[in-house]
Amino acid sequence: xxxxxxxxxxxxxxxxxxxxxxxxxxxxxxxxxxxxxxxxxxxxxxxxxxxxxxxxxxxxxxxxxxxxxxxxxxxxxxxxxxxxxxxxxxxxxxxxxxxxxxxxxxxxxxxxxxxxxxxxxxxxxxxxxxxxxxxxxxxxxxxxxxxxxxxxxxxxxxxxxxxxxxxxxxxxxxxxxxxxxxxxxxxxxxxxxxxxxxxxxxxxxxxxxxxxxxxxxxxxxxxxxxxxxxxxxxxxxxxxxxxxxxxxxxxxxxxxxxxxxxxxxxxxxxxxxxxxxxxxxxxxxxxxxxxxxxxxxxxxxxxxxxxxxxxxxxxxxxxxxxxxxxxxxxxxxxxxxxxxxxxxxxxxxxxxxxxxxxxxxxxxxxxxxxxxxxxxxxxxxxxxxxxxxxxxxxxxxxxxxxxxxxxxxxxxxxxxxxxxxxxxxxxxxxxxxxxxxxxxxxxxxxxxxxxxx
Amino acid sequence: xxxxxxxxxxxxxxxxxxxxxxxxxxxxxxxxxxxxxxxxxxxxxxxxxxxxxxxxxxxxxxxxxxxxxxxxxxxxxxxxxxxxxxxxxxxxxxxxxxxxxxxxxxxxxxxxxxxxxxxxxxxxxxxxxxxxxxxxxxxxxxxxxxxxxxxxxxxx
Numbered sequence: 001x002x003x004x005x006x007x008x009x010x011x012x013x014x015x016x017x018x019x020x021x022x023x024x025x026x027x028x029x030x031x032x033x034x035x036x037x038x039x040x041x042x043x044x045x046x047x048x049x050x051x052x053x054x055x056x057x058x059x060x061x062x063x064x065x066x067x068x069x070x071x072x073x074x075x076x077x078x079x080x081x082x083x084x085x086x087x088x089x090x091x092x093x094x095x096x097x098x099x100x101x102x103x104x105x106x107x108x109x110x111x112x113x114x115x116x117x118x119x120x121x122x123x124x125x126x127x128x129x130x131x132x133x134x135x136x137x138x139x140x141x142x143x144x145x146x147x148x149x150x151x152x153x154x155x156x157x158x159x160x161x162x163x164x165x166x167x168x169x170x171x172x173x174x175x176x177x178x179x180x181x182x183x184x185x186x187x188x189x190x191x192x193x194x195x196x197x198x199x200x201x202x203x204x205x206x207x208x209x210x211x212x213x214x215x216x217x218x219x220x221x222x223x224x225x226x227x228x229x230x231x232x233x234x235x236x237x238x239x240x241x242x243x244x245x246x247x248x249x250x251x252x253x254x255x256x257x258x259x260x261x262x263x264x265x266x267x268x269x270x271x272x273x274x275x276x277x278x279x280x281x282x283x284x285x286x287x288x289x290x291x292x293x294x295x296x297x298x299x300x301x302x303x304x305x306x307x308x309x310x311x312x313x314x315x316x317x318x319x320x321x322x323x324x325x326x327x328x329x330x331x332x333x334x335x336x337x338x339x340x341x342x343x344x345x346x347x348x349x350x351x352x353x354x355x356x357x358x359x360x361x362x363x364x365x366x367x368x369x370x371x372x373x374x375x376x377x378x379x380x381x382x383x384x385x386x387x388x389x390x391x392x393x394x395x396x397x398x399x400x401x402x403x404x405x406x407x408x409x410x411x412x413x414x415x416x417x418x419x420x421x422x423x424x425x426x427x428x429x430x431x432x433x434x435x436x437x438x439x440x441x442x443x444x445x446x447x448x449x450x451x452x453x
Numbered sequence: 454x455x456x457x458x459x460x461x462x463x464x465x466x467x468x469x470x471x472x473x474x475x476x477x478x479x480x481x482x483x484x485x486x487x488x489x490x491x492x493x494x495x496x497x498x499x500x501x502x503x504x505x506x507x508x509x510x511x512x513x514x515x516x517x518x519x520x521x522x523x524x525x526x527x528x529x530x531x532x533x534x535x536x537x538x539x540x541x542x543x544x545x546x547x548x549x550x551x552x553x554x555x556x557x558x559x560x561x562x563x564x565x566x567x568x569x570x571x572x573x574x575x576x577x578x579x580x581x582x583x584x585x586x587x588x589x590x591x592x593x594x595x596x597x598x599x600x601x602x603x604x605x606x607x608x609x
Contacts, residue, residue: 006497007528008596010504015596017508019589022582025511025520027589028573032525032566036532037596039562081554105551137551137558139536 004040004140007033040140048134049077052147054087054127063122063158063255066096071114071130073147075106082135085112090125093118105137120155122251124301127151156296157254160407162263165414169228169350171324177227178267184221191223227268229285231321232257234299235313235331236277238306242332242358252356252402253330254299259406260328260354261295273298276316278305313340324348332358333386342393351395354410359383360401455481457503457526464510464519477506484530496534503527521570525563532559 014030017023050073057068071087087100098116106112129146164178172181184191193209196217209218234257235241241249257273264271265288272285273295283298285291309315313331321327327349331337345351359379366372387397398413400406458481465474480502487495504527507520536555580588 006500010500010528011596012593013504015589015592017511019586021512022585023511025517025574026508028517028570029507029511029520029524031570031573032521032528032563034596035566035569036528036559036562039558039565043558082551103551105554137554138532138562139555 004037007037007140011037036138037140040136040138043081043136043138044141045078045080045134045136045143047077048080048132048143048145050074050083050132050134050145050147051076052130052132054130054148054151056151056153059153061120061153061155063120063155065120065155067093067118067120067153069100069116069118069127071100071148072111073106073113073130073132074111075108077108079108080106080134081137082139083112084133084135085114086131086133087114087116088128088131089116089118090127092121092123093125094121095119120153122155122157122254122300125153125155154297154300157251157258157299159262159296160255160259160405162259162407162411163415165260165263165267167228167230167326167350167352169230169324169326170348171322172226172228173270175227175268176225177269178225179228179269181224181226183224185224187222187225189223189225190220192221193218194221195219227270227287229322229325230264230269230271231285231325231327232261232264232271232273232295233316233327233329233331234273234275234302235329235333236275236302236304237310238277238304239311240332240334240337240358241304242362248304249332249356249358249361249402250302250304252361252400252406253332254302256354256356256400256406256410257330258296258299260330262292264328265289265292265295271295272321274316274320275299275302276310276313277303278307278310280310280317282320313337314343316340316344318344318347318349321349324350326350326352328352328354330354330356332356333383333390335382335386338386338389338393341390341395345393345395352414353390353395353397354400355387355397356400356402357383360403364403455485457481457499457523457530458484460519460523460526461503461506461510464515464523465506465513467516467519470513473506473509480506496531500527500531517574518571521567525567529559529563 011030011033014026014033018026018030052071052073055070055072057070061067069087071085073083073085075083083104083106085102085104089095089100096117096119099114100116102112102114104112127150129150130148132145132147134143134145135141168180168182172179180187180189184194193206196205196219200219204219206218206220210216234253236250236253241253243249261271261273268287270285270287271291273283275281275298281298281302283291283294286294313329318327327344329341329351331353333353333355341351341353359376362379363376366376387399390397396413398410400409458477462474462477462481465471465477480499484495484499486492487499503523507524510520533556
């Protein structure tokens with residue numbers, strides 16, 4: 001597009017100079033400008049009739065996938081000497097190939113097609129109408145119009161397959177599942193030895209125990225396995241979610257929550273989810289694939305937010321969760337979160353905290369100066385103390401270095417038996433001293449505090 | 454823009470003003486340098502300076518044809534630069550078709566403008582000051598009204 005204003009301004013200048021100086025050369029010099037404007041105006045598009053369609057090759061996708069978009073504009077009116085087609089791509093999506101913009105001539109009945117491929121990221125993304133500018137060949141006169149309906153795509157977070165997650169909530173539901181209940185009955189894990197009752201199958205008799213008593217027979221009891229109520233809480237508070245280049249703590253938390261929900265639902269549990277940030281986004285408890293879809297949809301729309309009321313984790317509405325049910329918190333954790341979490345634990349909710357490590361994320365973009373390294377060491381020390389204090393309160397904590405893949409990082413911590421009722425089974429045994437320079441358990445850094453092994 | 458500067462320099466030399474001719478040559482050189490180095494706004498400034506030097510040339514009674522040619526060349530350089538920096542720069546499926554049409558229209562417009570200019574130089578019509586003022590005012594007002602019409606929203 002050429003803006004006609006400067007061209008007209010120069011023509012003005014020459015005309016006015018001609019009048020002011022009473023010299024006829026000056027208006028003559030405005031002729032190239034005037035003919036340029038006049039020709040543009042004479043050839044301007046008078047009537048524009050365009051039809052456009054946008055086709056997305058999917059309306060639901062998973063983060064990191066590619067999406068092909070085809071935009072077709074048909075000229076149903078007279079020929080257009082210049083047509084600028086511009087598609088506004090929703091901001092977080094990145095174009096991988098193809099073009100979302102074109103400048104073409106369109107004869108009557110002719111069409112133009114734009115094809116481009118996007119790399120999609122989590123969220124609900126909307127395309128607005130296509131912006132079109134019909135111009136003359138000189139680009140002087142323009143008719144601007146918008147075309148097409150809104151298009152939308154939902155991009156779910158990536159779900160990674162976690163294997164067994166060992167949880168032991170006090171309360172379970174009545175249906176068979178994978179969660180040990182601390183009650184004898186049908187199951188696979190040995191639980192206790194008890195006196196045999198009429199009708200019990202003989203193959204369950206514990207002959208070794210029975211041989212010690214002349215008049216009694218004992219049988220093996222197994223631990224019942226049931227489904228449990230699990231509430232997943234995603235911390236979406238702005239101040240706890242650091243952002244570093246493309247990677248955000250919230251995205252990491254969402255990915256972890258999606259994988260955990262999927263794993264729990266596959267084991268037959270009843271799972272609910274609460275997004276805790278600027279507001280509460282509650283997904284009612286449910287089972288199966290439908291519930292998984294509901295949770296993924298809630299996670300797709302999850303955004304970090306700020307609220308004075310929900311600034312502290314104290315406001316987690318624990319009554320949403322059945323008493324003694326398992327709560328899984330996915331949060332980068334702040335210093336002041338210890339108190340609310342300990343209180344929640346004291347109310348009888350076994351807590352499992354998956355904590356993406358913001359220090360490693362921020363350290364990855366820091367420089368390597370002495371001051372930077374010292375800052376990272378101090379931050380690691382503070383975080384180490386925070387996690388220790390949670391573990392001492394009987395809260396299972398699994399740290400995740402978000403620069404590493406999710407499953408290998410958290411699976412070992414989740415597969416270990418964790419009763420969640422005291423330091424012995426609280427995962428405290430994993431709290432080995434970590435090197436404050438590199439974060440590893442065993443390294444050869446000299447001068448690291450606490451000293452490396 | 455280089456041709457415009459060179460033509461202006463010739464015109465100013467013809468008016469016995471070598472320092473101004475040198476200024477025109479420097480202007481052309483700076484435009485070339487700016488084009489290769491990607492200086493922002495170099496063509497806009499170039500067009501403005503060519504117009505300013507042309508006005509000086511008129512005041513010095515320089516040859517009109519050279520001034521007309523210089524102004525037309527500077528306008529063409531400015532339009533082509535704007536066109537190249539505009540949306541046409543990005544991916545265009547039928548780039549050459551649109552570019553060729555644009556170039557043909559531009560050359561036509563400037564050719565017609567120069568021809569009309571020369572014609573009006575040859576044809577002399579005596580006008581009183583009031584007539585000239587009235588016609589000039591009508592031209593200025595018409596230009597103002599049409600510049601509003603050029604940018605308009607669609608009827609449907």
